[in-house]
Amino acid sequence: MSDRIRTFEVIVSGYADFEEVMAANSRVALLLCPEPDHSGPCEVPWSLAARTEPEEEYPTGTGESVVAAICATPERAERTAESIGALLGRPARLVEADHGELLDQYRAERGLTD
Template sequence: MAPTNPVNGKGTYEIRIGLWASLEQAQAVQERLMAVLCPEPEHAGPCEVPWSISLAPPDAVDEAGSGYEELVVQAKIEGSY
């Protein structure tokens, strides 16, 4: 667990989004999220709220224990699994 700054109460939070998608689709979603987090990527200096973003490949995600069980079931129902 990341530490919380006792002076201002700020700390690191992680938001995870599970997608059943091709690599190209996942990258397109990543680009759209980056545009939301930093709508002016050419600005001077760091963003007001520091952030980072990454993609984890399917083989790095444990589908059985990740909380994505419903996503996998939905993909199977829709025939895209």
């Protein structure tokens, strides 16, 4: 795999309802950004969402899913997915996905814009 920065989704499925996903998302947010009031950008730009699997492009199970979108190298994305899966005690699936807003954020925070 190339070392260039890309966007990915880490998907953790099998939650019973939206409230359960939101509780899990809170835990993932603290994993991705342990000090929310830090100065400067997060090391890995990220966002969180919830998903009902049968309605989406990357089905990984039944029920509601935690979806963490991240901007990272493939190696870093794999480590992040493993960490999220371990934190939640469930399998985490990593897929490359289009999250151009995270790439824009990454570039802007690092002064890489034209």
